[in-house]
Amino acid sequence: MELIDQHRAFDGEQRRYRHKARSLDCDMTFSVFLPPKWRSESPLLYWLSGLTCTDENFVQKAGAQRAAAALGLVLVAPDTSPRGETVANDEAYDLGQGAGFYVNATEEPWSRHYRMEDYIVEELPAQLRSELGLRGRSGISGHSMGGHGAISLALKHPERYSSVSAFAPIANPSACPWGEKAFSAYLGKNRREWERHDSAVLLAEHKAPWPILVDVGSSDGFLAEQLRPEALERAALASGSEVSVRRREGYDHSYFFVASFMDEHLQFHADQLTTRP
């Protein structure tokens, strides 16, 4: 694991690493913010970014370091897909590099590298444990495609995560254009397979073991067709899960929206991570 960039920020350290990711069979870059006086037991928050993003969008635009420093949270921002010249890609912004959708692809030409679920849930935490000694409890959050990733990975691996939130998540990807396109490419034509990675479907079937905090902007241009937060609310009702979807008047899909409510999400995660068993 190679340290490729480092800046002091809010009396902590904003670092960027490159490493050889076995699960993805390529080199990967990720960012980590270490708060002041971090310890191996410090709680971690994984942030999954949206379409077209790398690890840097969150690090530069979300304004999360200030509150994370105050709360003692480690912030981990992975990339959104495998990368590289030999990695399969597509010209569209919503498929291929920058659009991994946090699943393990089973279809060609994607199945060799596109194993983002394994990378996020298994390999990256193991890497942080072995290289930086980080073994604290973990929360997970994200934006848009990353909001889908956060909720669906947490529901699939509830033992791994103690707190879950999302900004403008693609809540029901098996029933929206972005999800239909990506899931049919990565997972094939069987819609039953898609549903195993769909937050709304998963939540309808199983009561979530933690409350889930979701913010969406009322002026988000993707709200009705792509995000479908109402599907998440219906699913929560069906399973008796505690899901709070807050519609923020006038906010859009940008990082200005994310930054505006970041402090509340970080406080939510810190509360969950320090009080839940």
Place this chain on the structure above:
Amino acid sequence: MELIDQHRAFDGEQRRYRHKARSLDCDMTFSVFLPPKWRSESPLLYWLSGLTCTDENFVQKAGAQRAAAALGLVLVAPDTSPRGETVANDEAYDLGQGAGFYVNATEEPWSRHYRMEDYIVEELPAQLRSELGLRGRSGISGHSMGGHGAISLALKHPERYSSVSAFAPIANPSACPWGEKAFSAYLGKNRREWERHDSAVLLAEHKAPWPILVDVGSSDGFLAEQLRPEALERAALASGSEVSVRRREGYDHSYFFVASFMDEHLQFHADQLTTRP
């Protein structure tokens, strides 16, 4: 004045405008953050950015909107030079477009467009007054080249500004490589002319009518050769001015440094702008 982008942020509005700048004889883009419940009397803080920047670096990376919203400050972020295909330029990052140095150029080929002092001090405030009704008191701050711009413009036009601060300013440009290169191009070979735009020289000759707050990072790679904050401290002693230069241990020249101390600067400006005559 054309509104080209707009996002709700922290219950205020982050806007971006394009307009025809007479002083610069070209189209210019700038950003303005309007805090919640802004009024025509709301205080304004002008932010001048550094080499290679546009208005967007500050808007996206400084994390200033949260505190500005809480303090009721309007944030104005202009571009760092005239722009356009017909505007003189240079291949280097530290001359020409992106490197206006906030002076009115007298030399060719720069003198037609490079009149950033007039633009920042006269035209942009007049534009904001006539188009948005903003006529509150103004503070000025900036980073690196923009820190030079903030302090030197405020010292040259003390009636225009009621509060002044800077992050890692080029404090003594007539005696550092960046300043020598830019000033000789824009202002000619006469060093006496350069000194009329040099914060340390101006401050040594005239007592500043307000306290000046400066933060610099101890690990800033430009500190000794380009920034020279000690020249500002010596000048303040000579004129009896109140200048506080705080050396921040381990911080570098990046926006992570700027973001880390942004809230303190905004509070400083808000205090000055609401209490000084």
